[in-house]
Every structure is written in C-alpha cells, then in structure tokens.
Amino acid sequence: MEEAFKPKIVGFLCNWCAYAGADLAGVSRLKYSASILPIRVMCSSRIDPLHIITALLNGADGVLVAGCHPGDCHYQQGNYYTRRRFAAVKRILETLGFEPERVRLSWVSASEGQRFAQVIGDFTRKIAELGPAPCRTEAFL
Amino acid sequence: MDTAFTLNEGVEEGLKKILSSLLEKGKIQAAMVLDHTEGGGAAYSLITDPQMMAQTRPLLPLMPANAALALSRLTLKEPLSGPVAAVVRPCELRAFVELVKRGQGSLDHFIFISPVCGGVYPLQETLVKGGIEKKLPEYREAMRQGEIAVDIREACRTCEHFVPTGADMIVAAMGQDDPETHGTVFMQTDRAAELIQDLGEVMIAEKQTEGPLETDLIRKHQGLRRDQKKKLAQEMQLDQSGLDGLIEIFGRCIGCHGCRAVCPICYCELCVFESRDFEPKPVDFERDLSRKGRLRVPPDTLLYHLGRLNHMALSCVGCGSCTDVCPVDIPVSSIFIQVGESLQELFDYLPGRDPEEEVPFTKYETEEFAEFED
Amino acid sequence: MKGAQIPAPKGIADGILSFLKKGLQEGIFDALLLPVKVPAGDSFSYVLMRETDLMDQASPLPPVMPVQGAKALSNLTRYGNGAEKIAVPMRPCEIRAAVELHKLEQVNLENVFLIGLDCPGVLPLKEYLKNPKKGDALYRKALQEWALESPRWVCEICDPVSPEAADLHIGIMGAPRGKLFLIPNTPKGKKLLKRLDLKAESSLASRQTEIKKLAQKRTKNKERALRALRQEVRGPERLLEIFANCINCHNCMRVCPVCYCRQCYFDSEALKMTPDNYLMRAQRKGGLRLMPDTLLFQLGRMSHMSLSCVSCGMCEDACPMDIPVSRIFTLVARDAQIVFGYLAGRSLQEPLPQVIYREEELKEVETPYQETYRPS
Numbered sequence: 001m002e003e004a005f006k007p008k009i010v011g012f013l014c015n016w017c018a019y020a021g022a023d024l025a026g027v028s029r030l031k032y033s034a035s036i037l038p039i040r041v042m043c044s045s046r047i048d049p050l051h052i053i054t055a056l057l058n059g060a061d062g063v064l065v066a067g068c069h070p071g072d073c074h075y076q077q078g079n080y081y082t083r084r085r086f087a088a089v090k091r092i093l094e095t096l097g098f099e100p101e102r103v104r105l106s107w108v109s110a111s112e113g114q115r116f117a118q119v120i121g122d123f124t125r126k127i128a129e130l131g132p133a134p135c136r137t138e139a140f141l
Numbered sequence: 142m143d144t145a146f147t148l149n150e151g152v153e154e155g156l157k158k159i160l161s162s163l164l165e166k167g168k169i170q171a172a173m174v175l176d177h178t179e180g181g182g183a184a185y186s187l188i189t190d191p192q193m194m195a196q197t198r199p200l201l202p203l204m205p206a207n208a209a210l211a212l213s214r215l216t217l218k219e220p221l222s223g224p225v226a227a228v229v230r231p232c233e234l235r236a237f238v239e240l241v242k243r244g245q246g247s248l249d250h251f252i253f254i255s256p257v258c259g260g261v262y263p264l265q266e267t268l269v270k271g272g273i274e275k276k277l278p279e280y281r282e283a284m285r286q287g288e289i290a291v292d293i294r295e296a297c298r299t300c301e302h303f304v305p306t307g308a309d310m311i312v313a314a315m316g317q318d319d320p321e322t323h324g325t326v327f328m329q330t331d332r333a334a335e336l337i338q339d340l341g342e343v344m345i346a347e348k349q350t351e352g353p354l355e356t357d358l359i360r361k362h363q364g365l366r367r368d369q370k371k372k373l374a375q376e377m378q379l380d381q382s383g384l385d386g387l388i389e390i391f392g393r394c395i396g397c398h399g400c401r402a403v404c405p406i407c408y409c410e411l412c413v414f415e416s417r418d419f420e421p422k423p424v425d426f427e428r429d430l431s432r433k434g435r436l437r438v439p440p441d442t443l444l445y446h447l448g449r450l451n452h453m454a455l456s457c458v459g460c461g462s463c464t465d466v467c468p469v470d471i472p473v474s475s476i477f478i479q480v481g482e483s484l485q486e487l488f489d490y491l492p493g494r495d496p497e498e499e500v501p502f503t504k505y506e507t508e509e510f511a512e513f514e515d
Numbered sequence: 516m517k518g519a520q521i522p523a524p525k526g527i528a529d530g531i532l533s534f535l536k537k538g539l540q541e542g543i544f545d546a547l548l549l550p551v552k553v554p555a556g557d558s559f560s561y562v563l564m565r566e567t568d569l570m571d572q573a574s575p576l577p578p579v580m581p582v583q584g585a586k587a588l589s590n591l592t593r594y595g596n597g598a599e600k601i602a603v604p605m606r607p608c609e610i611r612a613a614v615e616l617h618k619l620e621q622v623n624l625e626n627v628f629l630i631g632l633d634c635p636g637v638l639p640l641k642e643y644l645k646n647p648k649k650g651d652a653l654y655r656k657a658l659q660e661w662a663l664e665s666p667r668w669v670c671e672i673c674d675p676v677s678p679e680a681a682d683l684h685i686g687i688m689g690a691p692r693g694k695l696f697l698i699p700n701t702p703k704g705k706k707l708l709k710r711l712d713l714k715a716e717s718s719l720a721s722r723q724t725e726i727k728k729l730a731q732k733r734t735k736n737k738e739r740a741l742r743a744l745r746q747e748v749r750g751p752e753r754l755l756e757i758f759a760n761c762i763n764c765h766n767c768m769r770v771c772p773v774c775y776c777r778q779c780y781f782d783s784e785a786l787k788m789t790p791d792n793y794l795m796r797a798q799r800k801g802g803l804r805l806m807p808d809t810l811l812f813q814l815g816r817m818s819h820m821s822l823s824c825v826s827c828g829m830c831e832d833a834c835p836m837d838i839p840v841s842r843i844f845t846l847v848a849r850d851a852q853i854v855f856g857y858l859a860g861r862s863l864q865e866p867l868p869q870v871i872y873r874e875e876e877l878k879e880v881e882t883p884y885q886e887t888y889r890p891s
Contacts, residue, residue: 049451050413050444057444059432070507080505087513088484088502092450095483096387096476097380106515119515134384139435139562139569140392140554141443171797173805180759182836187793190801205762211805218789225794267760268837385554392553392560393644395581397833399766411778421590423597426563430546430599434566438548439582439590466764468833469558469581470644 007127009062009120010055011036014044016074017109018066024113032117033124036064043067045078049089052103059136062102062127066119069107079107101130144328145313145354146337147346152314152324153200156254159326159340160199160226164191168336169252173211173227174199181274182267185211187225199228200314202280202293203273204261207460209236209405213246220247228254228312230261231305232458235493236405238307239456242500245408252332255305256312257359259284260297264465284315287358289365296461296474299370301363304355306494309333316359317350325350379479387443390476393469394442400463400473406453406492414445446473450480455501456492457481518686518698518722519713527658527687530695531575531632534685535602536567543710544628545599548587549573557647561587563601575604576632578654579643583772583829585612589621596626604630604685606637607678608669608827611860612772614680615823618867621775628707631681631700633688636666636673640832661688669828669841672737676730680863683707688729689722696722744846757843758813760836763806767830767840768816773823780819781812817847822868824848825860 013019019040025032037060041047044067055063065086073079086105093100106119135141148155160172176186176197183203188194208229215221229237234255240246259280267273276292283290289298297303305311311327314320323346328334382390398415401407413419421440429436454477463473485491488501523530538544551562552572559577561584562569584605591601605613610631616622635657642665643650657663663670677684682704686696699705699715708715748754765782768774780786786808797803824844831841852858854877855868 050448053447053451054444057441057447077505080507081502083510083514084488084502084505087487087510088455089451090513091484091487092447092454092480095380095480096447097383098387098447099383104515105513137433138384138388139433139551139564140388140437140560141440171794176802176804178759179756180836182760184759184762185805186802187797187805188802189794189798193801205760206764206806214787214806215790215793217787219791221790264762264835388553389555392555393558393581395560395770395833397766397769399764399769399833399835402764402766402769403762410782410784415777417777420593422594423592426591427597427599430563430565435562435564435569438561438563438587466762466766466835468640468766468770468835 005128005132007033007035007061007124007132008059009036009064009123009127010060011038011064011066011120012041012044012047012051013038014067014074014079015040015042017068017072017107018044018116020110021066021108021112021116024111025116028113030113030117032120035124035127036120043073043075043078044082045073045075045085047082047085049085052089056102056133057135057141059133060102061130061133062104062123064104064106064119064123066106066108066116069109072109099130101126102133144334145325145350145352146328146340147317147323147325147350149346150324151321152256152312152326153198155324155326156199156228156312157194157197159337160228161191161194162340163226163336164189164194168224169226170221170223171225173208173225173229175201175203175228177201180267181272182264183273187215200256200312201273202259202261202276202290203264203267204230204233204460204462205264206403207236207405207462208233209240210403212237212251213240213405213408216246216249220249221251224250224252226252226254228256230258230460231255231302231308232258232300232460233405234305234307235302235458236460238493238496239406239458239500240408241496243408248496252310252336253308254310254312255308256314257305257316257354258297258300258303259290259315260293260300260303262292263294266292281321284320287315287362287365289362289369294461294464294474295373295472296459296464296478299366299373299478300459301366301370302459302491303362303366304359307496311354313354315362316354316356327352327354373475374479377475377479379476387446391442391446391471393471394446395469396439396442396445397468398445399466399468401449403462403466404453405458405460405462406456407449414441414448446476450477454481455484455488455490458492516698516719516723517715518696518717518719519708519715520690520694520717521697521713522693523690523695524693527695528575531604531685532570532573534695534697535575535604536570538602538711539565539567543600543707544602546601548584548591548601548603549575550577552577557644563591576606576634576658578638578650579640580606580609580637580827580829580832581640583612583770583827584609585616585622585772586770588613588627589616589772589775592623592627593621596623598626600626600628602628602630604632605681606632606634607673607675608825608860609772610678610681611675611825612827614678614860614863615773615825616775617863619773619775619823624863628683628703629681631678631684633677633686634670634673635661636663636670637828638663638665639667667828667831667841668740668839669826669831669845672733672740672845673826674730674733674737675858675861676733677726678860680860686719686722689719689725740842741846741849744842748843748846755810758810758838761809761813761838762836763809763812764835765812766833766835770829770833771820772827772829773820773825774816781808781815786811817844821848821851822855822857823859
C-alpha cells in the first residue's frame with residue numbers, strides 16, 4: 001500500500017517575528033502539519049535567492065520564506081528587500097514553468113501563533129496537491 | 142536634440158576620419174574601436190595614433206567580446222583622466238552603464254559613439270571560409286532597406302533596443318537616405334557638438350539632413366524585430382519547460398562557465414559558483430547518493446543557471462555573447478533574455494537606460510508586489 | 516606479465532558494463548562513476564551511481580569527452596575520500612590527468628579503483644554535436660573495428676597507450692574474440708582480482724604486440740606532427756597570428772583538468788591596472804588591444820601547467836574560436852617535460868619536477884660563474 005505523500009517544506013523564518021510566531025504556536029499546543037523544516041535566520045532579507053533554489057533543487061517540495069510584516073522589520077527595511085527578491089525568484093520560476101507555486105512568502109509576527117499554524121496548514125495542502133518535487137529523484141540536475 | 146551632420150563619406154569611413162581628426166587635434170587621448178585581426182576577425186583596440194585609424198573597422202558587425210568588459214577594465218581602478226572616444230553598440234553601452242551602477246567603472250570623460258545597430262554575426266561566422274567579409278554586402282543592403290540581415294545572432298534578431306540610449310553621438314547606420322555614401326551622425330550631447338565643431342574641413346556634405354533620427358524605416362525595423370521576438374517566444378514556449386524541459390535545454394552543459402566569463406554583467410572576480418560554497422564534500426555526495434541512488438558529477442548544473450538568472454537577469458542587455466561562447470551550443474541567451482525581460486517588466490526597469498536609475502534590488506517601496514506575498 | 520579474462524559476448528561496452536555491474540551488485544564496489552547519456556540524448560555526462568537503473572544509458576567509452584574524467588574525480592575527492600569505494604573506468608588521458616591531480620593534491624585515490632581502458636580516440640566535440648545520432652553510429656562502428664577515422668588531433672598522437680597507473684586495466688586490444696583482459700597493475704588491483712575470484716593466468720603476448728604496434732604508430736604521428744607544428748609557431752608573430760581570434764573567454768583554462776586554481780591568476784586583481792597604465796601602453800605602440808594580455812594569458816597558462824599537461828584535448832574542444840590550443844600546448848608541454856625527463860601522468864611515484872631539485876643539474880640553462888665573472 002503506497003504511503004500518502006508527506007510534503008517536506010523548507011521554511012526560512014526570521015528570528016524576531018516568524019520564528020517567534022512558530023514558537024508561540026508550539027507553546028500554545030496548536031496542531032499543524034509536521035511538514036516544515038524550520039531554518040532560523042536573523043532577517044528574512046538574509047535569504048539569497050540561491051537558498052530558495054538550492055532547497056528546491058535538493059528536493060524540497062515547498063519553500064516558505066516568512067518574516068515580519070512590512071514596516072515592522074526588526075532591522076527597519078530588511079523585509080522590503082525580501083519582498084523584491086522573492087518577487088524576482090517567483091517570476092523567474094513562472095517564466096520557466098518551474099512550479100512557482102512551490103515557493104511562498106508570508107508575513108507572520110511574533111504574536112501570530114495561530115496565523116503561523118494556518119500558513120503551514122494552507123501551504124502544506126497546496127503542496128500536497130502538487131505532489132512530490134520532481135527534483136527528488138532526478139540525477140541530471 | 143536632433144543636431145546632425147551629414148558627411149561626404151559613408152558611415153564607417155566618415156567615423157574613422159572623424160576619430161582620426163580628433164586624435165590628431167589632441168581633442169581625445171584615444172579612441173576605442175573594433176580593429177581587424179590577423180585571423181580574419183576583429184578585436185577592440187585602444188588607439189592613440191591617428192594613422193592607425195585607417196585600418197580599423199569600427200562598424201564591423203562582430204562582437205568578439207562585449208565592449209563593456211573593456212570599458213570596465215579601463216576604468217575599474219579610477220576614472221579616465223582625459224577624453225577617450227569609444228565606438229560601441231547600444232547593448233554594450235547599456236551593459237557598461239549597468240556596471241557603472243555597481244561600482245565597476247566610471248562614465249567620466251568617455252565620449253560614446255554608438256550606431257543604430259543592425260546586429261552582429263555569431264563569432265563562428267568568422268571561422269567559415271570568407272568570414273564576415275563575405276556577409277558585408279548583404280548586411281549593408283539589409284541596413285539600407287531596414288530589413289533584418291540573415292544569419293545575425295538570435296539575440297540581435299529579436300532585439301528591440303537597437304537605437305542607442307546614452308550615447309554622445311549616434312551614427313545613423315540605418316534610417317537615413319545613404320548610409321554608405323553620405324553618413325549622418327547625430328549629436329546627442331553638448332560635449333559631442335563641441336568636439337565636432339571645427340571638423341568643417343573633414344568632409345561635411347553639401348546636403349545636410351534635417352533629422353529626425355527615428356524615421357519610418359527605423360519604425361519598420363522595430364516592428365520586424367518585435368515579430369521575431371514573438372516568434373521566438375512561441376517556438377520556445379519557455380513557460381512550458383518545467384524541470385524536464387530545463388534538463389533538456391541544459392543537459393549538455395559541461396559546467397565550463399564560459400557564459401558567465403563573457404557576460405558583461407557578471408563581474409564578480411570569484412563567482413559564488415566557483416567558490417568553496419559550491420564545492421561538494423564527500424558527505425554531500427554520500428547524502429545525495431543515499432537519497433537518489435545516482436547523481437551527475439560535477440553536480441549543480443541547473444543550480445548554476447537558475448542562480449545566475451537570479452543574480453544577473455534583471456540587468457541582462459541581451460547581447461548574446463553567452464550563446465556564442467558555449468562549447469556545446471546551448472542557446473543560453475534565448476533563455477536569459479526571455480527571463481530577463483520578464484523580470485525587467487515586473488520592475489519596470491530597462492538595464493542601462495539611465496545611469497541614475499538604481500538597480501531595483503537596491504531600493505524598495507513600502508507598498509508593492511502585494512500579489513507575491515501572503 | 517599476465518592478466519585475467521572477462522566475458523564480453525555482446526561487445527566491448529556491454530562487457531565492461533557487465534563487469535562493473537557485477538562488482539557493484541556483489542558489493543566489491545560501493546559506487547560507479549560512469550559516463551551516461553543525458554536525457555535529451557545529445558551528449559554524455561559523468562554520473563555517480565549506486566543504483567543501476569541508468570546503466571542501460573551508460574557508456575564506458577562514449578564518442579566524445581565533454582568532461583574530463585579526472586576533473587569529475589577531483590570534484591568528488593578534492594576534500595578527501597568518502598566512505599564509498601568507487602570504481603572509475605577512464606580513458607588513458609583521464610588516468611594520466613588523475614595521476615597528475617593526485618600529485619597536486621586535488622584528487623584522493625584512497626577509495627577509488629582506477630580502471631584503465633584502451634581507447635580508440637574520441638570525436639571532436641563540435642563535430643559530434645552537429646549530429647549526435649550520426650556520431651553515436653560512427654563510434655559504435657569504430658568500437659567494433661577498433662579504428663576511428665577522424666579523431667581529434669591529440670588522439671592521433673596519444674602514445675602512452677596503456678598507462679600503468681590504473682589499479683586494473685581492461686585490455687581490449689589483443690584480447691581473444693568475445694573476451695576482455697583484466698590486468699592488475701597495483702597491489703590494490705591485484706587484491707581486487709582476488710575478490711572477484713579471477714586469476715591472472717592468461718598470456719598477454721598478443722596484446723603486447725598490438726600495443727607496441729599502436730604505440731609506434733602514434734609516436735611516429737606525434738614526431739611528425741610536432742616537427743611540422745614547431746615550424747609553424749616559430750616566433751612571436753606566428754604566435755600572435757595563431758591566437759589572433761582569442762576572445763579571452765578562458766574556457767580552455769576552466770575545462771583543463773590540471774588548471775585547478777579556484778581563482779586563476781589571469782582573472783585576478785593582479786592584472787587589473789589604472790586607466791593611465793592602459794593609455795601609456797597604447798601610446799607606446801599607437802594602440803593596445805582590448806581585452807589586454809591575451810598572449811600573456813596563453814603563455815602564462817603554459818608556464819603554469821605545461822609540466823602536468825597530459826594532452827587530453829579538452830582545451831581545444833571548448834574553444835569557441837577553433838584555435839588549435841591543444842596542439843600548441845602539447846608541443847610546449849612535451850618540450851618542457853623533456854627538460855626534466857618527466858612525463859606527465861606516467862607514474863604516481865614520480866614527483867612533480869618543480870617540487871624537487873638536485874644540487875647539480877640543468878647546467879645547460881645556467882650561465883656559469885666563471886664565464887660571467889672573472890676576477891682579474
């Protein structure tokens with residue numbers, strides 16, 4: 001019997017907001033899909049497009065970038081740059097038909113434990129629909 | 142401003158005489174132009190001796206290396222200390238402007254002379270018997286008619302930006318009545334007009350053009366280029382590629398990184414893809430092997446191309462040097478130009494159009510791109 | 516010298532692949548590094564494999580060499596050996612390059628079984644790419660008849676036909692019909708034979724005759740070709756002409772297995788000057804070619820890597836301007852290596868010439884003390 005596909009999502013979470021929000025979800029015992037592999041970064045703008053692409057090419061079913069809401073960045077403007085950089089990555093994937101739906105940018109504040117759980121649930125569902133990443137078994141990358 | 146001078150010579154000869162005269166009079170220290178080489182090709186040359194201008198081929202339809210690389214090398218350490226004229230194609234000038242924005246050169250004291258560009262031939266054309274010389278008659282005819290010359294680079298065939306921006310002088314190699322016998326040069330800046338001032342005896346023709354630069358012929362040519370671009374997009378259907386399509390396109394890639402080396406925008410002295418960051422360790426191979434069972438060595442071919450797209454496509458000027466240099470004939474520019482234009486449309490950005498215009502990744506608006514966030 | 520025999524009833528490629536597959540399935544090798552046809556079918560790339568599902572697309576002797584095997588090996592083992600024991604079948608020039616890279620500490624052979632192959636030569640990459648299917652068919656025939664019509668220049672003059680640095684060598688030439696020789700060259704290779712339950716009992720006389728014949732032919736080709744080439748490149752003008760079309764892309768350097776520097780000197784800060792420097796150089800001669808320092812790059816690369824050049828020909832395959840790089844570099848490399856009595860890739864034990872010295876040597880390049888300074 002084939003096992004149901006369990007999405008593996010790499011989540012880049014900023015230390016001050018998104019990661020704290022995830023912590024809050026945990027502390028509040030909120031139930032959400034164990035699909036995310038959280039990676040804490042100090043600011044979402046630390047994310048180089050290469051991180052997102054490397055994750056995808058290494059077989060991540062989805063990549064989530066989460067940070068503070070625009071205007072609330074711990075470092076003032078970091079997340080504005082994140083947004084631009086992310087828009088470029090997504091547009092590139094779109095232009096190449098490379099499943100742009102597998103990457104997502106969400107803003108989650110430190111007090112939004114519920115929202116974090118919601119974002120994960122929503123994204124996991126979407127990824128489950130897309131199926132496992134084709135890169136997982138591809139030898140010729 | 143459409144101040145123009147029509148010369149008694151064709152565009153190329155006229156240009157050579159202008160530069161020669163400017164060198165003789167000491168109005169410029171040097172002129173950077175395409176020069177012929179022994180091998181039947183051409184290479185840029187920084188010329189200080191007016192006599193040497195006679196053998197040059199400033200408008201030869203060939204791009205051995207994007208001139209922006211040379212312009213950047215000249216001014217990487219410091220700006221020029223005196224005036225240097227440079228005859229470069231529109232995409233080469235735009236690439237240099239992109240480099241200047243990134244601190245890789247300086248525009249000071251340059252006098253840019255750029256032709257209305259009919260495109261260049263692939264480098265491999267010089268290796269065929271007869272080489273470029275054989276192509277010139279049909280090239281000139283196409284320029285006269287406002288048609289697209291057969292066999293030019295695909296990047297050129299589909300390029301809509303063939304009228305220069307940011308140049309001090311524009312050589313009307315297309316669009317005016319007789320570019321081969323009575324070339325017209327448009328002065329775009331005061332500096333240019335100043336330089337040309339007492340060039341009177343250097344063959345100013347009796348019948349002067351009224352302008353404008355952009356004639357019906359130019360507009361016709363623009364339409365033709367646009368059609369070619371659409372056609373290429375339809376043929377390639379890049380947005381249907383997905384992983385399988387990309388593996389097909391880049392499958393032959395041997396990881397030589399020639400495309401990066403000749404790209405004017407890729408200026409990093411040590412590219413991240415050639416640095417330790419991308420050198421796999423035994424543990425990396427073991428992990429990948431245990432997960433996939435087999436993997437390509439050296440790895441990360443697609444990562445390199447997707448990564449390079451992310452790093453430079455926003456500033457891609459579509460020169461096509463990448464395709465020419467590829468030893469396994471991958472149409473790199475076909476992909477990079479389409480992705481580049483898609484990004485440029487997203488940010489309403491045209492690389493090199495304005496030296497004051499910041500690279501979009503270096504600034505932001507507090508409210509924008511809501512469609513990309515959740 | 517004796518060897519074992521392995522069956523190859525369905526042809527050379529199949530025989531080699533079956534042998535490797537067996538070794539993998541019996542756990543003698545943990546992984547294989549093999550050229551495999553890419554999904555689009557228009558080229559080959561090395562694939563490290565533990566699973567055998569790609570083996571029907573694999574080719575131990577593909578018609579072209581898009582990536583130098585030693586460079587792939589260096590990518591795998593530059594940072595040391597992994598836990599896996601990897602079997603790597605390679606052509607003679609790839610083995611030679613692996614030997615040099617080992618000496619340069621860019622390849623770790625500890626967990627690698629180097630398996631040498633006889634090689635009939637390889638098609639020029641650009642030719643193959645024009646029509647890969649045709650190239651495949653041509654090469655299939657060439658393997659059957661063991662004769663390739665128009666291989667690359669470096670292949671025609673490749674005279675170290677059977678390098679001894681490989682742990683095991685698969686002898687195709689001189690083998691009886693439907694069989695291949697398996698010749699152990701190193702203690703590691705001998706141990707491997709034992710594990711495979713094979714005995715080195717067959718005489719290699721027939722093979723040695725064929726090898727000798729081919730080596731003689733290739734050596735003659737080489738002498739003739741280099742003699743002619745030497746005349747052609749006489750003097751700076753000729754050199755300038757040959758490299759006239761060089762666009763300074765440095766492809767040759769980047770595909771070369773021996774050129775391993777992460778940042779090449781010729782791409783570094785060292786060659787980046789102020790504008791006044793370039794203008795001054797231009798004024799001296801009336802003009803300066805841009806990008807500058809093309810010939811400096813070529814001569815410089817020669818002086819940096821010639822002593823380890825194994826004439827694999829990657830440089831010329833990668834040159835977009837059809838410059839005969841591999842010919843010039845072969846000529847220079849050979850002359851340079853002869854000065855030190857060195858042959859790149861010949862032996863793992865032979866130290867790199869520039870890493871050792873003797874107190875008394877190379878008197879012919881010195882200007883003797885007595886001649887220049889005679890105290891009165």
